[in-house]
Amino acid sequence: MAMSRLTQRKFKAICYYLTSWLVAAVGFSAVYLYSSPFRFESSNLLFVVQFAIFMGLSHGIYDVVILQDEMDHRPVVTALMIRSSFFLISISANLIICILLWSKEPDFSLVTSESIYKVVCAFESSLCQMSIFILFLLGHLITFIRSVHKKFGTRVFVNTLLGKYQDPKEEDLVFMFIDLKSSTTIAEQLGHVTYSNFIKDYYRLLSNCCEENQGEIYQFAGDGVFLTWKIKSCKHKAKPLNCFYDFKACLKAIAPKFIKRYGIAPDFKAAIHCGSVISTEVGNFGSEMAYHGDVLNTTSRIQALCGKLGQDFLISEDFFSIIPLPLPHNYTCTKEGFFELKGRKKGILIFSLHSP
Numbered sequence: 001m002a003m004s005r006l007t008q009r010k011f012k013a014i015c016y017y018l019t020s021w022l023v024a025a026v027g028f029s030a031v032y033l034y035s036s037p038f039r040f041e042s043s044n045l046l047f048v049v050q051f052a053i054f055m056g057l058s059h060g061i062y063d064v065v066i067l068q069d070e071m072d073h074r075p076v077v078t079a080l081m082i083r084s085s086f087f088l089i090s091i092s093a094n095l096i097i098c099i100l101l102w103s104k105e106p107d108f109s110l111v112t113s114e115s116i117y118k119v120v121c122a123f124e125s126s127l128c129q130m131s132i133f134i135l136f137l138l139g140h141l142i143t144f145i146r147s148v149h150k151k152f153g154t155r156v157f158v159n160t161l162l163g164k165y166q167d168p169k170e171e172d173l174v175f176m177f178i179d180l181k182s183s184t185t186i187a188e189q190l191g192h193v194t195y196s197n198f199i200k201d202y203y204r205l206l207s208n209c210c211e212e213n214q215g216e217i218y219q220f221a222g223d224g225v226f227l228t229w230k231i232k233s234c235k236h237k238a239k240p241l242n243c244f245y246d247f248k249a250c251l252k253a254i255a256p257k258f259i260k261r262y263g264i265a266p267d268f269k270a271a272i273h274c275g276s277v278i279s280t281e282v283g284n285f286g287s288e289m290a291y292h293g294d295v296l297n298t299t300s301r302i303q304a305l306c307g308k309l310g311q312d313f314l315i316s317e318d319f320f321s322i323i324p325l326p327l328p329h330n331y332t333c334t335k336e337g338f339f340e341l342k343g344r345k346k347g348i349l350i351f352s353l354h355s356p
Helices: 005-035 042-066 076-103 113-124 126-152 154-161 183-190 192-212 239-262 294-309
Strands: 169-180 216-221 224-230 268-282 288-292 313-316 332-339 348-354
Touching (some): 042 076, 076 113, 192 224, 192 239, 224 239, 239 268, 294 332, 294 348
Parallel strands (some): 268 313
Antiparallel strands (some): 169 224, 169 268, 268 288, 313 348
16 A cells, blocks of 8 residues: 555655664764774674664654654743753663663573663763763754755755755746735734734645645745746656645645634635746855746746636646646646736746646
8 A cells, every 4th residue: 555645754754864863873883983992893883773773763753753743833942952851861761772682691581680780881981971972962963954954855955065056057947836815814814923823834734745745845925835846857747736736635624723723714826837947046144045037927927817817726838738647636627828927028828727
């Protein structure tokens, strides 16, 4: 049975923690053994690998299952203290478990006076104490890298690390602009503070759907959001259409919770267009990724036609020509006609999509 996209997202997150702890623990051990006069033994590596697996699972379960792979909404100091306590307890507990497992003799119980003595001796050693401190810092570093990755997305995060966006680079991308319906009315009805919480919950669901469909959030523009995919990734699977469908289904399923909390449920309209843009990193302090080109303006102007045409989902001919047929989720496509958009010399053919 195939995993759902939500399960895949959580599985990938746990795999990240497992891989990170394996790389960090083995790397730290390799550096130590290289500078140490002690002879290398395979049992040392197996002990480290076992500990790293336990830590990766513990860290993954804490972030993905307990915190639901979302931001910790507690005050910063409180969240930092709780996470620090978790790392210290988890590192110590996993070290104790590993020592007990490796001290166990055949036909003897796991916990004996001899195994407890080995645990006490291990924790009294300066090497163990230093290792706990370094592992504590590594735990925070792994969490920080994960947070930065979630903020920028895989493609932008990796390319930024490699310095690929220091110089302008041409890319072929798909953009979907999603706009919250009746946002001004909702803001007036709820007030600024309540509306801020409302929009946070709305964006949290959208970002999850975007991640589950291998998209990236480029920009939040008030109550609108630009999502993006590489064109080549959409030629065999219409990921933006799947994202739109999933977000609609998600909002429909969670509408009762929104109504209970805010008295109103969100809805949205969207448009998709694609083409070549220039990708680059702009700014010095507080720099960010930027896409330059008329594709983004065209996408937002197509989305503005939704109200005029009475449609929730519009796509351009350029995007329609690259996606595989038949359309997913039993979408039907209707030609709305050619439209002259501000900033474009030629008209653009627009289609509306409808699902049962």
